[in-house]
Amino acid sequence: MTERVGAPDGDFIAMLVEYLPGQRWFSAKGQSLGPDAFRILNRTIIARDFHDADVEQVLLEVATATGRHLYQLWVGWTWHVPDRVAHAVIGAADGRTAYDALADINVTGLLLTSVVHGHDFGPGVRAISEADVAVDTDAFGLVIGAEQSNTSIVYGHSSILKVFRRLDPGPNPDAEVHRALYAVGSRHVAQLYGEIVGPVRDGSGDTETTFALLTEFFANSADGWAMATASVRDLMSEGDLRADEVGGDFAAEAYRLGEAVAAVHAELVRAFGTAVAAGAELTAILDGMRAEAEQAADLVPSLAALRQPIRAAFDRAGDHAASLNLQRIHGDLHLGQVLRTLDGWKIIDFEGEPSKPLAFRRGLHSPLKDIAGMLRSFDYAARGQTINPRTDAQHRYRATEWAARNRRSFCDGYALAAGSDPRHADSMLRAFELDKxxxxxxxxxxxxxxxxxxxxxxxxALTNPGGTA
Structure with missing residues (x-):
């Protein structure tokens, strides 16, 4: 008989049917899922009678309208619910209460020390520590934010543990890229401290999979989105000044950010190599964009009205591009994925788009995709301040001015560091930005x-050959 802690699978699943739809990282919200849609794949005992709780890691498969999805839970089982985890209760059975163990500072402390010391939880679930790790293991671990697909725990001012809630069998790109970039001496990523890994069964057997990633934490940093939107507000408050005359002008930071992104792209080439898409492969990339655009037009009336101009824009890209350089990229780059620290810009969260399959996220893509994502983010930072229908024409003009200035500065910085200007890829860059x-x-x-x-x-604007976003 398999050893376990907590309630039997059937009773536990009955709790999860009620609990999971309320979690931000659960992707099947709004779907009516019964117990038959849930299947527990594995339960690994992490600790017994640990501060009056038994702790386990649970791998759960959920069958939804969009396919089967794999989730990771860390669960504590206790006879008496302490106040510190009362907000994280999952359910109760046979007198014992299950709760999200990542809300328990005792458990988060256990995870930190386990990674730092390379603890083996068994069977197959283990922590891996990198060499020369200097982490404050006495710091309390506190969950931050409300992420869409992960749970991150910050330990004082030194480290952060990202626990991947949605899993794909295999190494997570965030861990893979951090290790590679740190190995080539990148100044623009966090130091990797360690991982928690273990087996996940897929069609070919057990595949070692990343469960959690421990990295350096950038205390006293500011994220790019907060800085950019503050700059826009500064401009909006100065009705008679141009963007370059306002104290909160962001253009110099946008320039430095462009340099940082170009440096990371070059380091990714050193770490993972490059390829060239031409002919049928280039056509397939554009066909993928066309197909997604057609599906989008079927869903949204405002896009349906632009179906022909959208098709023409992708056709122009195909007509003007003979080939496309491919490499590993960030995959989901925007102002919320960059941090300004005392020693420059840092880029975080190399998972890629969580909605894409793992093979896609680990594949080679055009760096123009990252650049387009950042250009769109500048546009959002500016125009998000003008969504109020009562916004006057002057403030709308200021938003347009800010976006154009910072998009230009970002590309200028990127061009200097990369040795080539992404704007020279005109129709292809526009295609990637249009896709986004x-x-x-x-x-x-x-x-x-x-x-x-x-x-x-x-x-x-992007479907107009002479327009700019």
């Missing part, structure tokens, strides 16, 4: 209708 803007329209249409006009304006 179409995705944004679909998202806003379903989640924030008042914001839909922001990316829609970009779609209109």
């Amino acid at each position: 803007a179409i995705y944004e329209v679909v998202y806003e249409h379903g989640h924030r209708p008042l914001w839909e006009d922001i990316p829609l304006q970009a779609v209109v």
Whole structure:
């Protein structure tokens, strides 16, 4: 008989049916899922009678309308629920209560020391420590933010543990890229301290999979989105000054950010190599964009009205591009994925798009995709301040001015560091930016209708050969 802690699988699944739809990282919200949709794949005992709780790691498969999805839970089982975890209760059975163990500072402390010392939890679940790790293991671990697909725990001012809630069998790109970039001496990423890994069964057997990643934490940093939107507000408050005359002008930072992104792209080439897409492969990349655009137009009326101009824009890209350089990239780059520290810009979260399959996220793509994502983010930072319908024409002009200035500065910085200007790829860069803007329209249409006009304006501009987003 397999050793376990807590309630039997059936009773535990009954709790999860009620609990999981309320979690931000659960992707099947709004779907009516019964117990038959849930299957527990594995339960690994992490600790027994640890501060009056038994702790386990649980791997759970959920069958949804979009396919089967794998989740990771860390669960504590206790007879008496302490106040510190009362907000994280999952359910109860046979007198014992299950709770999210990542909300328990005792458990988060256990995870930190386990990674730092390379502890083997068995069977197959183990922590890996990197060489020369200097981490404060006495720091309390506190969950931060409300991430969409992970749970991150910050330990004082020294380290952060990202626990991947949604899993794909295999190494997570965030761990893979951090290790590679730190090995080549990158100044723009966090130091890797260690991982928690273990087996996940897929079609070919057990595959070692990244469960959690411990890295350096950048205390006293500011994220790019907060800095950019503060700069826009500064400009908006000065009705008679240009962007370059306002104290909060962001252009110099945008320039340095462009340099940092170019440096990381070059380091990714050193670490993972490069390839060239031409002929049928280049056509396939554009065909993928076309197919997603057609699906988007079927869903959103405002895009349906632009179907022909969108097709023409992708056709122009195909007509003007003979080949495309491919490499490992960030994959989901925007102002929220960069931090300004005392010694420059740092780039975080190399997972890629969580909605994409792992093989896609670990594949080679055009660096123009990252550049386009950042250009779209500058546009959002500016125009997000003008969604109020009462915003006057002067403030709308200021937003447009800010976006253009900072997009230009970012590309200038990138061009200097890379030795080539991404704007020279004109129609292909526009295609990647158009692809991103179409995705944004679909998202806003379903989640924030008042914001839909922001990316829609970009779609209109990008489908006009002479327009700019």
